[in-house]
Amino acid sequence: MKQLMKKNNIGWLFIIxxxxxxxxFYFYPMFDALLLSFQSGMGANLEYVGFGNWSRLFNxxxxxxxxxNTTTYLMVQVPIMIVLALFFSVLLNDETLKFRGFFRTAIFLPAVTSLVAYSVIFKYMFSGDGIVNQLLINLNLIDVxxxxxxxxxxAKIVIIVAITWRWTGYNMIFYLSALQNIDKSIYEAARIDGASSFQQFLKITVPMLKPIILFTTITSTIGTLQIFDEVVNITNGGPGNSTISISQYIYDLSFKYTPNFGYAATVxxxxxxxxxxLSVIQFKVAGDKE
Structure with missing residues (x-):
């Protein structure tokens, strides 16, 4: 018994x-932010306001x-990105496709580019005299x-396009990794039984990738709800707050407007x-019954 307790104590020493x-660094800041949400003011001049900050939200x-705006980005961008990532992963998993490595790298590269750099590039691309407008005019698709x-x-469309461009390749890598672990004999048996490529995708690929789809959907949901860099650098929340995100509003409350850290913590x-x-809903809808 003493020897077992000694081993347990040694184990705790390794993880303590x-x-x-x-x-x-994780739980204390979360708890402190929760306490801060019941206060108002900045720095040492905080005063307890109860649920005043929470009632202020609705007004x-x-x-x-x-x-x-944030829920719009979420509802539009995440499904598009997940579908594109699935499509590219299945396409680039085909062993008969030439230059697979090049295409995989090209689609994944946006995920490792600087957030600020690519946001600024998108801002210039979609400006009034940017390359996108020039291309549309040269193709005679628009006059002005x-x-x-x-x-x-x-402006919302530009931000959605930017986010999709950056993170589609990132999610694609997860699907590609999972596809490598699916036994090829399953697809061979399906082809022998006369299943089309689309039927194989729906009946084999999607069910086998279900845990990864759930994972990428949840992580993409979290990331989109926290969107900040693209909004600030492309539109700065404009025009007229039409693209402002929750994270940008938190920043404005803390550093741009008259600082109110308590209300910022509430937001x-x-x-x-x-x-x-949303995570609970996604687990209920797509998760295993266990």
């Missing part, structure tokens, strides 16, 4: 530093607009440049709540 670090037009960055609808916890709710 990690446990302390995780508690200090804050900028927050409501940021929430609508489209106001991609000064029109609320088009940040909205993201936490949304992540929890």
């Amino acid at each position: 530093v990690s446990v302390i670090a995780i508690g200090m 804050d037009p900028t927050f409501i607009q940021a929430l609508i 440049p489209i106001a991609f960055l000064s029109d609320g609808f088009w 940040s916890y909205v993201i936490v709540i949304l992540v929890i709710i």
Whole structure:
């Protein structure tokens, strides 16, 4: 018994530093931010306001607009990105395709580019005299440049295109890795039974990739709810807050407007709540019954 306890104590010695670090740098900030959401003010001049910050959310037009914009990005961009990542992974998993390595690298490269750099490039590409407008004019598809960055609808489209361009290849790598572990004999048996390529995709590929699809959907949901760099660098939330995200609003509350760290913490916890709710829904819809 003493020897067993000694072994357990030695085991705790190996992980105690990690446990302390995780508690200090992960859980303490989360708990402290929750306490901060019941206060108002900045620095040492904080005062307890109870649920005042939470009730303020429902009467804050900028927050409501940021929430609508962020959920719009989520509902439109994530499904498109997941479908594209699946399509590219299946296409580039074909052993008969030439230059597979090149195409895999080309599609994945956006995921390792600088967030600020690629956002600025997209801003210039979709500006009034940018390459996109010039190309459309030269193809006689439009007569005058489209106001991609000064029109609320088009500005959202640009941000959605930018996010999709960057993260599709990242998710594709997960699917490609999972496809390598699917026994090829399953597809051979399906072909012998007369199943078409589309039927094989629906009946074999998608069910076998179900855990990875769930994982990438949840991580993509979390990432999109936290979108910041693209919005700030491409449109800066404009025009007229039509593209502002929740994360940008948190930044503005903390550093741009009159600082109110308590209310900023409250808005940040909205993201936490949304992540929890959407993750639970996704597990219920796509997760295993166990």
